[in-house]
Amino acid sequence: MKVVSLEPGARQDAWLARLCAAVHGTQAGLAPLVAFSGIRHLLFPVEAARLWALEDDKGRPLALALLVMDESGEGMAVTLAATLGESREPLRRLLHDLALKAPLCIPPNENLDEAFLGECGITRWVENDRGERVGLAFQHPAALSGRLTPPLAFDEQAVLRRFKQERAFFEAERQAFVDGLGTG
Numbered sequence: 001m002k003v004v005s006l007e008p009g010a011r012q013d014a015w016l017a018r019l020c021a022a023v024h025g026t027q028a029g030l031a032p033l034v035a036f037s038g039i040r041h042l043l044f045p046v047e048a049a050r051l052w053a054l055e056d057d058k059g060r061p062l063a064l065a066l067l068v069m070d071e072s073g074e075g076m077a078v079t080l081a082a083t084l085g086e087s088r089e090p091l092r093r094l095l096h097d098l099a100l101k102a103p104l105c106i107p108p109n110e111n112l113d114e115a116f117l118g119e120c121g122i123t124r125w126v127e128n129d130r131g132e133r134v135g136l137a138f139q140h141p142a143a144l145s146g147r148l149t150p151p152l153a154f155d156e157q158a159v160l161r162r163f164k165q166e167r168a169f170f171e172a173e174r175q176a177f178v179d180g181l182g183t184g
Contacts, residue, residue, distance in 0.1 A: 001062065001090075003097045006051045008044060010183075016040060016051055017180025019064040022082035034159045035080070036180075037173045042154040043068060049079075049152075054094040062090035065098060070149040074141045075103040077151035081112065088116065095120035104137035105148060 006012040017036055024032040043049035049068045053061040066080040078098075083091040098104060099121035106122055108114050114125075114135065122135035128148050142148045163170040 001057065001093070002055055003094060004053050004055055006053060012044075012051055013040060013176055014180035014183035015053060015061055015064055016066075017177045018061065018084065018183075019051070019066060019080050019082055020177075021181055022064070022084060023080045030160065030163070033173060033177050034156050034163075036177050037163075038154040038156060038159045039066065040173075040176075042159075043152065052094065052098060054090045054097075063094040065091075065094055067098070067102065067104070068151040068153075070105070070151050072141075072149040075105050075149065078104060078106045079151055081106075092116065092120055095122075099137040102137065103140040104135075105140055105142065105151075106135045107132060108135065 006015055016039060017032075020032040020036045020039075024035060039049055047069075049066055052065045052067060054063045056062055061084055063083045064081065065078055067076040068079045069076055078095070081091060081095065083089075095104075095106070095117070096119070104122070106112065106117055106120075107128070108117060114133070117135045121137060123138055124136040124140075125133050126136060126142055126148060128134050129150070134148060136142055163173070
């Protein structure tokens with residue numbers, strides 16, 4: 001198994017679709033498609049986000065994580081992360097490897113609790129501007145200052161408006177998403 005950063009192209013799009021579906025669920029309406037399209041067209045082109053994977057020996061993804069640059073350009077937030085199987089071990093291995101190499105910031109959620117993040121090498125905790133605890137890898141600049149800069153984001157409502165206004169764009173995105181889900 002190895003950790004890889006996916007370069008732009010069909011493989012990156014396919015694995016991004018799988019990550020969005022894994023995080024948002026299959027019954028989440030347009031949320032997975034909006035995330036997929038926004039990341040693909042707004043964050044990837046300006047190099048504000050990178051998709052990382054833990055691959056098996058046959059090049060298939062076992063776990064995926066999307067890192068998004070923060071507004072200061074000094075840190076990275078794990079905004080989406082999921083294992084593609086039953087075990088969380090591949091995700092632990094992926095996040096642990098990334099935490100050793102990158103200035104990560106990870107807010108805990110129902111799938112990534114503080115104990116699990118501790119196993120991944122997230123060693124420091126600070127509060128964000130909303131009073132929520134956020135885990136930091138030791139290289140993150142906020143580990144010393146305690147001040148977090150939010151990750152870059154895109155306007156989900158603008159993506160939805162584009163879907164409504166440009167039917168061809170919506171159909172192309174929907175098809176790319178479905179194709180990605182069907183890719184092994």
